[in-house]
Amino acid sequence: MPFVLFVCVENTFRSVLSEAMFNRVAPRGWRAESAGVQAAPAINPIVVDLLREIGIPLGPKTPRLVTPGLIEHAARVVTFGCLDRCPIGAKEKAEDWPVPGATGKSMQELRAIRDNLRGRVEDLAKRLPAA
Numbered sequence: 001m002p003f004v005l006f007v008c009v010e011n012t013f014r015s016v017l018s019e020a021m022f023n024r025v026a027p028r029g030w031r032a033e034s035a036g037v038q039a040a041p042a043i044n045p046i047v048v049d050l051l052r053e054i055g056i057p058l059g060p061k062t063p064r065l066v067t068p069g070l071i072e073h074a075a076r077v078v079t080f081g082c083l084d085r086c087p088i089g090a091k092e093k094a095e096d097w098p099v100p101g102a103t104g105k106s107m108q109e110l111r112a113i114r115d116n117l118r119g120r121v122e123d124l125a126k127r128l129p130a131a
Helices: 014-025 046-052 068-073 107-127
Strands: 003-008 031-036 076-079 094-096
Touching (some): 003 014, 003 068, 014 046, 014 107, 046 107
Parallel strands (some): 003 031
């Protein structure tokens, strides 16, 4: 099954939100995964609240490191300003989304980031062929 790999620095906020939202609207036969170039110990707990507000439950999730194998098997790679730090092969499959991270943001700003990502994810899902 083809998958989109969302990659941010720590795999704690943007990539986790994008993965969950993509899996909600994925074209038939597609799924999403996420990883980070410097995986943190835990996701940002605000992600659970931001997803719950739009009706998407997030089960257990632990940040993980992006690996050459993940890049190799991904059909598409979406990065958040870290493409230059991804393993070889990402550039040929990637698009980079200039979306800010969560650090220092108010709840209103975090919701705006989530909604921006939601629009981008829905657009990506429409551009992918059913598998």
